[in-house]
Amino acid sequence: MAEDGRTRRRTDTRQRLYDAAMELIAEHGFSATTVDDIALRAGVAKGTVYYNFSSKNALFEELLRHGVGLLTADFRAAVAGVSPPEAVLALIRAELAYIERHRSFAQLLLSEMWRTNREWHQTLQLLRSEAVDVIAGALRRGVDEGHFDAALDVRMAAAALFGVCLVVAVDWLVFEPDRSLADVQEALITVIRARVGV
Amino acid sequence: MAEDGRTRRRTDTRQRLYDAAMELIAEHGFSATTVDDIALRAGVAKGTVYYNFSSKNALFEELLRHGVGLLTADFRAAVAGVSPPEAVLALIRAELAYIERHRSFAQLLLSEMWRTNREWHQTLQLLRSEAVDVIAGALRRGVDEGHFDAALDVRMAAAALFGVCLVVAVDWLVFEPDRSLADVQEALITVIRARVGV
Amino acid sequence: MAEDGRTRRRTDTRQRLYDAAMELIAEHGFSATTVDDIALRAGVAKGTVYYNFSSKNALFEELLRHGVGLLTADFRAAVAGVSPPEAVLALIRAELAYIERHRSFAQLLLSEMWRTNREWHQTLQLLRSEAVDVIAGALRRGVDEGHFDAALDVRMAAAALFGVCLVVAVDWLVFEPDRSLADVQEALITVIRARVGV
Amino acid sequence: MAEDGRTRRRTDTRQRLYDAAMELIAEHGFSATTVDDIALRAGVAKGTVYYNFSSKNALFEELLRHGVGLLTADFRAAVAGVSPPEAVLALIRAELAYIERHRSFAQLLLSEMWRTNREWHQTLQLLRSEAVDVIAGALRRGVDEGHFDAALDVRMAAAALFGVCLVVAVDWLVFEPDRSLADVQEALITVIRARVGV
DNA sequence: CATGAATGAGATTTCATTCAT
DNA sequence: AATGAATGAAATCTCATTCAT
Incomplete structure (x- = not known):
């Protein structure tokens, strides 16, 4: 069903963002990690970060x-x-x-x-x-x-x-x-x- | 050692900046603490921070x-x-x-x-x-x-x-x-x- | 003229989008009203706005x-x-x-x-x-x-x-x-x- | 006195920003006018807008x-x-x-x-x-x-x-x-x- | 017919630093 | 010795639009 494909895609993206953010923030701290960095490492566009998390x-x-x-x-x-x-x-x-x-x-x-x-x-x-x-x-x-x-x-x-x-x-x-x-x-x-x- | 007025004044300013920076950085972390915040809490102008410290x-x-x-x-x-x-x-x-x-x-x-x-x-x-x-x-x-x-x-x-x-x-x-x-x-x-x- | 189910549905959707856009733009102005807002108030997905209107x-x-x-x-x-x-x-x-x-x-x-x-x-x-x-x-x-x-x-x-x-x-x-x-x-x-x- | 020079400078800047913003917003509306536009027309850096107005x-x-x-x-x-x-x-x-x-x-x-x-x-x-x-x-x-x-x-x-x-x-x-x-x-x-x- | 995840250009905002006074 | 207005690079965030399903 279409729903599953979408849901899976979204879940994947969120997980990739999680992982990217975790590594970066742990290494450099919260403030020193930019949203650009996170998006880059997760391999998505910056807007996608904000589509998945409110801030x-x-x-x-x-x-x-x-x-x-x-x-x-x-x-x-x-x-x-x-x-x-x-x-x-x-x-x-x-x-x-x-x-x-x-x-x-x-x-x-x-x-x-x-x-x-x-x-x-x-x-x-x-x-x-x-x-x-x-x-x-x-x-x-x-x-x-x-x-x-x-x-x-x-x-x-x-x-x-x-x-x-x-x-x-x-x-x-x-x-x-x-x-x-x-x-x-x-x-x-x-x-x-x-x-x-x- | 005799400290004249100027030196004491400078020493005071530096100490005030130390104290202000210390408290703020302890609470919010280094990156999240702004030079404006530090100057404000120390009761001096922002330029004074740069007069006393190079960065x-x-x-x-x-x-x-x-x-x-x-x-x-x-x-x-x-x-x-x-x-x-x-x-x-x-x-x-x-x-x-x-x-x-x-x-x-x-x-x-x-x-x-x-x-x-x-x-x-x-x-x-x-x-x-x-x-x-x-x-x-x-x-x-x-x-x-x-x-x-x-x-x-x-x-x-x-x-x-x-x-x-x-x-x-x-x-x-x-x-x-x-x-x-x-x-x-x-x-x-x-x-x-x-x-x-x- | 007989309208079949599909046409009526589409007409409904368009009307709902009209109404939603109208209220929002009246309140906040054109630029301050987002397509997300319109879709949300109309109760449809954002893509539906673009399915019914070109922009x-x-x-x-x-x-x-x-x-x-x-x-x-x-x-x-x-x-x-x-x-x-x-x-x-x-x-x-x-x-x-x-x-x-x-x-x-x-x-x-x-x-x-x-x-x-x-x-x-x-x-x-x-x-x-x-x-x-x-x-x-x-x-x-x-x-x-x-x-x-x-x-x-x-x-x-x-x-x-x-x-x-x-x-x-x-x-x-x-x-x-x-x-x-x-x-x-x-x-x-x-x-x-x-x-x-x- | 130094104060006067500074105060005058600031007042000038604010007035220039006023004038620039007034013309632009009146012409294009609030949302369609960008802070970049305002700074450009006032002849100051974008940061200066925010130094003089909180938003x-x-x-x-x-x-x-x-x-x-x-x-x-x-x-x-x-x-x-x-x-x-x-x-x-x-x-x-x-x-x-x-x-x-x-x-x-x-x-x-x-x-x-x-x-x-x-x-x-x-x-x-x-x-x-x-x-x-x-x-x-x-x-x-x-x-x-x-x-x-x-x-x-x-x-x-x-x-x-x-x-x-x-x-x-x-x-x-x-x-x-x-x-x-x-x-x-x-x-x-x-x-x-x-x-x-x- | 409809969806909603994803995008990226462009908007607003922040802030360390400089400099004329 | 101190000031604070100004800066601009870089940050956060927004949003019209696209597209695979």
């Missing part, structure tokens, strides 16, 4: 939603059906694996996550909450079931765990790209273990 | 140099004349205190530190090295003197320590500004202690 | 032709078989009634009628002549038959009569929509009576 | 304010110190003289005055009120002093008088530019006289 800002917001959505999904998969101590380890591994797979996006997150007063700040906070809440859920279950110290500040710990993994992993990608992921995982887990008593 | 880029580079210079000085003061284990604790306290005092600059560092492909990237790496080297020096001394595990990867540990303090402290400033600095220090030190065996 | 300009020209054609037909009906003095009154009533029924089109005419340097200017002048000529015909007949002053400048009087009714009626629609049409008719006829001595 | 819309609003302001001033001068019947005649003469002097602006007003839903609609209504109020003031005084029929709807009459002069004068300028202003004045005054009983 450069809107494109970026959808990008954030998309990227953080994937991370949150990975987190949910990591905690499914395992004990809290194992869940914490799985979450660390999931975050590091995600960062390795989407290093550009990780850099982007590290740059934008703690910045206030940007148009998309609220969106980002909301998305962050969804991801961090999965971590917090695992920690809370661990406290409730007696695996972790009852005095643990679950929300703070979840936020810290998320942030620490992000900063250490990106530092590793930027300054020691030769080191193996396993190494970094090992180091991180050793540190975290002390904190939550895994 | 927007140069202003930002000097800003980084200035800010990281202060941090490095604090680090040097923290490690002076104390034993390595005490030095590590003092460094953590120094970094957190610095971040609390210059929160805008801390946000700015967190946003820019791990971003490549920017004009000032090299400058920033150089500055970062100077600060991180102070931490590395303390750790190395600790290893040499037998306080810390000989297997400790000093450079990586120093980088991680620096980054972890930064991300946890900024997260705290942004999302839990009511919590006391002492709390955060406590939490951080507990974690770190396990790692380096302080 | 935005052509749509507008046909619109003018259509609207002024209706008005001219009303004028002709008004003057048919009545004496010149009655014809003038009937023309005023006809113009006001038309404006009340097609208020968007009236606004549009008032905006475009006296604007030069537009592509459709010539078309509009032609159409205007047809309508104004009906008025002029009634006036000339009145002069020839001795009802009106022989010194009456028929062409100018016809143009003025047409314009005055238009501006007063649109002013009434825009600024005093609650006032009754009869009121406005009464006021206008009183004024005109003095001029042409009806 | 194309804002420039247009100030233009309307300026043009209608002049008309209102002419109206005030016309009614100063004369009896109401003379004031009405003087107002008609003033409006016609203004339209002859600023014919482009008059066309512009005729096009925009009865158009709703434009960004500057409110501004224009406000400005129109100021001008029409001067007419209404003269009429009211005439009613109060017994010169005009007590039943006269002052507001409606003022609006109609304003509109009729505008449409008739512009019609004259566009379709019979050879006819003298005195002629048109004569014709209009004859008509109006019947209405208000001057």
Whole structure:
């Protein structure tokens, strides 16, 4: 049917724009990436960007939603059906694996996550909450079931765990790209273990 | 040294521009901050920015140099004349205190530190090295003197320590500004202690 | 004449596009009205506009032709078989009634009628002549038959009569929509009576 | 003093932009006039337009304010110190003289005055009120002093008088530019006289 | 007969930088 | 030492038109 052809075409275009924007914005930052660049890399005309997204800002917001959505999904998969101590380890591994797979996006997150007063700040906070809440859920279950110290500040710990993994992993990608992921995982887990008593 | 009126005036103007640029760039990022914004917040005319700095880029580079210079000085003061284990604790306290005092600059560092492909990237790496080297020096001394595990990867540990303090402290400033600095220090030190065996 | 389903459908679509374009152009002007807007309000796809009209300009020209054609037909009906003095009154009533029924089109005419340097200017002048000529015909007949002053400048009087009714009626629609049409008719006829001595 | 030089320079530039925009917009309408055109005719760079006016819309609003302001001033001068019947005649003469002097602006007003839903609609209504109020003031005084029929709807009459002069004068300028202003004045005054009983 | 995704020329707007005062 | 008007290159965004389905 005609509809399918059109729909598919549009979906393809949007995906190509997503991918192009993701790479470019991650590398150069949001403001330094132009819509011309995005269109060029996606292989479409500039007008097509605006046919598919209402503005450069809107494109970026959808990008954030998309990227953080994937991370949150990975987190949910990591905690499914395992004990809290194992869940914490799985979450660390999931975050590091995600960062390795989407290093550009990780850099982007590290740059934008703690910045206030940007148009998309609220969106980002909301998305962050969804991801961090999965971590917090695992920690809370661990406290409730007696695996972790009852005095643990679950929300703070979840936020810290998320942030620490992000900063250490990106530092590793930027300054020691030769080191193996396993190494970094090992180091991180050793540190975290002390904190939550895994 | 005696400063005459003119020099003091110029120094004042430069400081006002530093402060204005710092806050704005921390909030909105470098590209999204305009020279007009900076001049407006500093309470001077736009031309004055160019009278004092050769370009927007140069202003930002000097800003980084200035800010990281202060941090490095604090680090040097923290490690002076104390034993390595005490030095590590003092460094953590120094970094957190610095971040609390210059929160805008801390946000700015967190946003820019791990971003490549920017004009000032090299400058920033150089500055970062100077600060991180102070931490590395303390750790190395600790290893040499037998306080810390000989297997400790000093450079990586120093980088991680620096980054972890930064991300946890900024997260705290942004999302839990009511919590006391002492709390955060406590939490951080507990974690770190396990790692380096302080 | 029998219209089959297809023809009726096409006629419907064209009429819907006419109506949509009319309202929008009356409100925002020709340039400020986009083909997207027109399609949206008509409830059809953008391509349909181009299937039915060769261009935005052509749509507008046909619109003018259509609207002024209706008005001219009303004028002709008004003057048919009545004496010149009655014809003038009937023309005023006809113009006001038309404006009340097609208020968007009236606004549009008032905006475009006296604007030069537009592509459709010539078309509009032609159409205007047809309508104004009906008025002029009634006036000339009145002069020839001795009802009106022989010194009456028929062409100018016809143009003025047409314009005055238009501006007063649109002013009434825009600024005093609650006032009754009869009121406005009464006021206008009183004024005109003095001029042409009806 | 330096200030004066700068201020004068800026004032000059703004005036040049005013003049350029006025001519162009009057000729081609608002939407069809580009900021490039305006800058070119004013002999400045495009950026200068935006240094002096916050947007194309804002420039247009100030233009309307300026043009209608002049008309209102002419109206005030016309009614100063004369009896109401003379004031009405003087107002008609003033409006016609203004339209002859600023014919482009008059066309512009005729096009925009009865158009709703434009960004500057409110501004224009406000400005129109100021001008029409001067007419209404003269009429009211005439009613109060017994010169005009007590039943006269002052507001409606003022609006109609304003509109009729505008449409008739512009019609004259566009379709019979050879006819003298005195002629048109004569014709209009004859008509109006019947209405208000001057 | 109708659709709507895609286009690209051209519009508006922004902003780092220069320069005369 | 400071100013702020002016600039123009480059950014974002718009929209009439085309075309494959």
